[in-house]
Every structure is written in structure tokens, then in C-alpha cells.
Amino acid sequence: MEFERILKVVQEIINKEGEREEKLKRITKLLKEEVPHYDWVGFYLVGDEPGMLYLGPFTGAPTEHVKIPFGKGICGQAAEREMTFIVQDVSKETNYLSCSPDVKSEIVVPIMKGEEVIGEIDIDSHQISPFTDRDREFLERIAELVATLF
Structure with a gap:
């Protein structure tokens, strides 16, 4: 895993001409292909309805969770607390929205524009305890880059 190399590719995707949705889709595909423990990679975006996240571009198995209120599940908590x-280990989490029995762990990183949550990066893994501080720092940097698209 070469996080620095991947960050450069993400920056190239963002800098190229094209629609935001297509850029987000390319980023999800890149992350899923390049990082072995990223089994589902997607964006949830804040829409017109306050306090609600909507499924955006993703790479991985389809999910029934196309709309998530702030505070509900890991995604909703990350948005509500802006962190x-x-x-x-999702089996130990009480406020968890299950997408698949294969999912064992999850990391969610809010995308901020100023003081406001505008979306988030959601990553599921089929392994228990795969995420490190390097994953957190890497994904928080990607969230900063993605925020420039909004």
C-alpha cells in the first residue's frame, strides 16, 4: 500500500476536467482496487434535506442504505459529531446499520466545507481490526481533497 502514490492519483482525478459524480466514482474504484482491506468504498452526501445523508458514488456490493439520518449508524454518528x-469490530457496536454479514469493520471520515459536513467517505472491510492511524490520516487527507469539488 503506497498511500502517498494513491493520494497523488486522487489529486490528478480531482484536477481533471469532468463531472463531480464521475470523479467520486473513480476515487471509490481506485481505493477499492489499491487497498486490499477496503472491500466497499463509497460516498454519502448531504442533500437538500437537513440532517440526512444520501448514498453517492460507490464501488462494491449494492446497499439498501441509500438514505441515513444524522446520528443513525456509524455514518450518521460521524456526520452528527463531525469526526x-x-x-x-461492528459486531460489538450497538448503533450499527448492517450492509452485509461479510462486513466486519468500518471507517467513516466526514468531508467538511468550512464548519459544515457536506458528505463522508465510508469504507467497509471484511476483516476485523484492519484500520490503522495511517488509514485515518490517509482518508482524512482524501476528504480534504474531495471537499474542493464542492
């Missing part, structure tokens, strides 16, 4: 959430 990165890492859950190394």
Missing part, C-alpha cells in the same frame, strides 16, 4: 469513526 472520523473507526469501528474495528
Whole structure:
């Protein structure tokens, strides 16, 4: 895993001409392909309805969670508290929205524009405890880059 190399590719994707949705999709595909323990990679975006996240571009298995209120599940908690959430074992989490029995852990990083949450990066893994501080720092940097698209 070469996080620095991947960050450069993400920056190139963001700098190229094109639609935001397509850029976000390319980023999800890149992350899933390049990082072995990233089994589902997607964006949830804040829409017109306050306090609600909507599923954006993703790479991985389809999910029934296309709309998540702030505070609900890991995604909703990360948005509500405006902070990165890492859950190394989702079976031990009481406020968890299950997408698949294969998912064992999750990291969610809010995307901020100024003081406001505008979306988040959500990553599921089929392994228990795969996420490190390097993952957190890497994904928080990607969130900063993605925020420039909004």
C-alpha cells in the first residue's frame, strides 16, 4: 500500500476536467482496487434535506442504505459529531446499520466545507481490526481533497 502514490492519483482525478459524480466514482474504484482491506468504498452526501445523508458514488456490493439520518449508524454518528469513526469490530457496536454479514469493520471520515459536513467517505472491510492511524490520516487527507469539488 503506497498511500502517498494513491493520494497523488486522487489529486490528478480531482484536477481533471469532468463531472463531480464521475470523479467520486473513480476515487471509490481506485481505493477499492489499491487497498486490499477496503472491500466497499463509497460516498454519502448531504442533500437538500437537513440532517440526512444520501448514498453517492460507490464501488462494491449494492446497499439498501441509500438514505441515513444524522446520528443513525456509524455514518450518521460521524456526520452528527463531525469526526472520523473507526469501528474495528461492528459486531460489538450497538448503533450499527448492517450492509452485509461479510462486513466486519468500518471507517467513516466526514468531508467538511468550512464548519459544515457536506458528505463522508465510508469504507467497509471484511476483516476485523484492519484500520490503522495511517488509514485515518490517509482518508482524512482524501476528504480534504474531495471537499474542493464542492
